Amino acid sequence: MPQNRRFLLVRRPHGSPRAEDFALETQAIPPVPPGGILVRNHYASLDPAQRGWMDDAESYMPPIPLGDPVRATTVGVVEASDNPDFTVGQWVMGLNALEDYSIAHPGGFTMPIDVDAVPSPSSYLSALGAVGLTAYFGLTEVAKPQPGETLLISGAAGAVGSAVGQIGRIMGCRVVGIAGGPDKCRRLIDDYGFDAAID
Ligand SMILES: NC(=O)c1ccc[n+]([C@@H]2O[C@H](COP(=O)([O-])OP(=O)(O)OC[C@H]3O[C@@H](n4cnc5c(N)ncnc54)[C@H](OP(=O)(O)O)[C@@H]3O)[C@@H](O)[C@H]2O)c1
Secondary structure: OOOEEEEEEOOOOOOOOOHHHEEEEEEOOOOOOOOOEEEEEEEEOOOHHHHHHOOOOOOOOOOOOOOOEOEEEEEEEEEEEOOOOOOOOOEEEEEEEOEOEEEEOOOOOOEEOOHHHOOOHHHHHOOOOHHHHHHHHHHHHHHOOOOOOEEEEOOOOOHHHHHHHHHHHHOOOEEEEEOOOHHHHHHHHHOOOOOEEEO
């Protein structure tokens, strides 16, 4: 019988998370509640936001309760459905947890995705997920740089920063990135097309 392995948050980290802050639990696959769906997770994203959710602090989202699985955006396949909007075998993304199987509820963040349109289903956790959307809308709707302007990006070798730089180039900006170390700086220029890098 397949089972649900999941990583629980059992202690709030101080500074960097440590292995003792988490516990691996194995449980029976949860039953599908009325109107819900069961998702078999194939990919999970590890994002800086998760560290914030581990703190008992006010934020745009409630903290992960101690003893709960670690919240994470996942991409997976609908394994069972009691919801007419989701069919078994359909690929979905959603805010679930670091676990094999998640229960998603209607009206939540879970949405169908088209995996044939992308190189890998995991693209929905990077360029087509919160990383890419943050980069795109942060730049085009908040920063709004004009062609010919110089765009200076901190954290430029990270997931969001590297996307911002590439979009900035498409918008006609001169793009300069700040990153830690010669390897990251080289990657900014050689792989992502930045005009210059500051180590
Ligand atoms: N609101 C949203 O929906 C949303 C979505 C995605 C991301 N974010 C936020 O955007 C930020 C970047 O996310 P990401 O996914 O790109 O993270 P990431 O891939 O981990 O990259 C973060 C970069 O920050 C730099 N960095 C790390 N510690 C630093 C420090 N103490 N001082 C200065 N730079 C430091 C690192 O670059 P170097 O080692 O080269 O310095 C790293 O490459 C995070 O704060 C994240 O929470 C928000």
